[in-house]
Amino acid sequence: xEKPTTRSNADAKQLPPDPDGQNNDSAKWAQTAFDAFxxxxxxxxxxxxxxxxxxLMHLADRNGTDFADQLRRAxxxxxEETRGEPA
Numbered sequence: 133x134e135k136p137t138t139r140s141n142a143d144a145k146q147l148p149p150d151p152d153g154q155n156n157d158s159a160k161w162a163q164t165a166f167d168a169f170x171x172x173x174x175x176x177x178x179x180x181x182x183x184x185x186x187x188l189m190h191l192a193d194r195n196g197t198d199f200a201d202q203l204r205r206a207x208x209x210x211x212e213e214t215r216g217e218p219a
Contacts, residue, residue, distance in 0.1 A: 148214035155213060 150156070169184045170177065192199035 149216035150213075151215065151217050152213065158213070 147155070166180060166184065169175070170180045173180075173183065175183050189199045192202065
């Protein structure tokens with residue numbers, strides 16, 4: 133499986149809190165989508181995340197979805213999922 137960014141082992145140990153113990157699963161699901169995107173497009177790992185985000189913007193345009201609103205919601209979800217204390 134390709135990694136979206138290259139990280140040293142030291143960086144990998146500095147992950148944000150995971151109070152519900154589900155962030156590894158979330159990362160695995162995202163990795164599956166990321167790998168499928170790279171396979172479908174031939175994009176290299178260094179460019180794939182930005183390209184995927186840009187393509188999601190195009191998809192939002194075509195579906196009448198406010199991408200900025202979805203990004204705010206995603207950021208809020210991420211903050212909640214890494215806040216450092218159990219729900």
